[in-house]
Amino acid sequence: GGAEPQFTKWAWLNGRLVPAARAAVPVFDRGLLFGDGIYETVRTYGGKVFRARSHLARLAASAARIELRLPYPPRALEAVMARVVAANRLSDARVRLVVTRGVGASPDLGAIARTRPTVLVYATPYAGPAEADRLNGVRAILARTARNHRRALDPAIKSLNLLNSFLAKREAARAGARDAVLLNPDGFVAEGTASNVFFVRRGTLCTPALEAGILEGITRGIVLDLARRLGFRVREGLFRPAALLAAEEAFLTASTIELLPLAALGARRYPASRPVTRVLQSAYRVTVLDELGSRSRA
Numbered sequence: 001g002g003a004e005p006q007f008t009k010w011a012w013l014n015g016r017l018v019p020a021a022r023a024a025v026p027v028f029d030r031g032l033l034f035g036d037g038i039y040e041t042v043r044t045y046g047g048k049v050f051r052a053r054s055h056l057a058r059l060a061a062s063a064a065r066i067e068l069r070l071p072y073p074p075r076a077l078e079a080v081m082a083r084v085v086a087a088n089r090l091s092d093a094r095v096r097l098v099v100t101r102g103v104g105a106s107p108d109l110g111a112i113a114r115t116r117p118t119v120l121v122y123a124t125p126y127a128g129p130a131e132a133d134r135l136n137g138v139r140a141i142l143a144r145t146a147r148n149h150r151r152a153l154d155p156a157i158k159s160l161n162l163l164n165s166f167l168a169k170r171e172a173a174r175a176g177a178r179d180a181v182l183l184n185p186d187g188f189v190a191e192g193t194a195s196n197v198f199f200v201r202r203g204t205l206c207t208p209a210l211e212a213g214i215l216e217g218i219t220r221g222i223v224l225d226l227a228r229r230l231g232f233r234v235r236e237g238l239f240r241p242a243a244l245l246a247a248e249e250a251f252l253t254a255s256t257i258e259l260l261p262l263a264a265l266g267a268r269r270y271p272a273s274r275p276v277t278r279v280l281q282s283a284y285r286v287t288v289l290d291e292l293g294s295r296s297r298a
């Protein structure tokens with residue numbers, strides 16, 4: 001058994017709330033052997049999950065893409081997330097929902113008959129990036145590692161196998177940067193290691209189209225909606241890195257980080273004033289408050 005986890009007390013595993021220190025899965029689980037599984041990460045504010053339904057719909061879509069049958073309906077999983085948050089007495093947190101294909105009749109890649117998926121839900125305290133980072137932005141690099149090709153492992157599937165992102169993340173760490181932006185195999189801007197990417201070019205808010213080979217981020221969708229409603233010009237398309245480097249503003253989006261400005265991308269430093277990013281950061285906060293009420297620190 002591993003060391004006592006310091007980050008959480010109660011996890012939910014295959015139908016039961018269990019002490020996280022004793023939560024265990026068989027060594028022949030296909031999640032371990034083959035990375036055969038999917039996941040979601042959601043944010044809670046004041047103990048309430050933001051956009052749970054959207055995340056569960058995407059989980060179902062990922063499951064369908066890998067021919068995995070989710071053993072619980074979305075409604076049940078929504079209740080499970082709430083239960084794990086409550087059991088750990090969390091307010092602002094991230095909740096991770098992990099589904100593997102479970103144990104096969106034999107440890108062979110193709111042996112998926114009669115597998116029963118492993119479902120794990122755990123939650124850890126998290127209130128988003130530091131205030132200074134939200135305000136001033138973080139440094140990122142353009143990764144040499146390309147994002148997975150859509151016809152190899154489609155980034156639209158939220159696969160448990162994160163090695164593609166991990167390799168880019170390590171490049172960032174070696175360069176002293178927080179994160180990395182990956183290009184797709186054709187050299188167009190794709191996404192961050194665990195985020196979507198936006199930039200403002202000549203006043204237009206731009207983000208890679210789904211055809212670039214990206215995860216369809218829930219936050220990305222919200223930001224696009226807000227920007228259109230606020231009257232910004234918006235463009236989803238295929239962009240060369242030169243366009244991103246020439247931008248007036250750039251930011252990453254994800255449920256956990258909301259909108260996180262880029263202070264720099266490699267050698268390119270972005271201007272310190274970020275009028276569009278600021279407006280969208282506030283609009284996002286307002287959306288969260290409107291939906292979940294005012295008990296969170298958001």
Ligand code: PLP
Pocket residue numbers: 041191192193194195196214215216217218219220253254255256
């Ligand atoms: N892209 C990748 C590769 C991700 O892993 C994530 C989230 O973790 C995102 C984008 C952002 O998705 P969301 O806004 O739904 O959290």
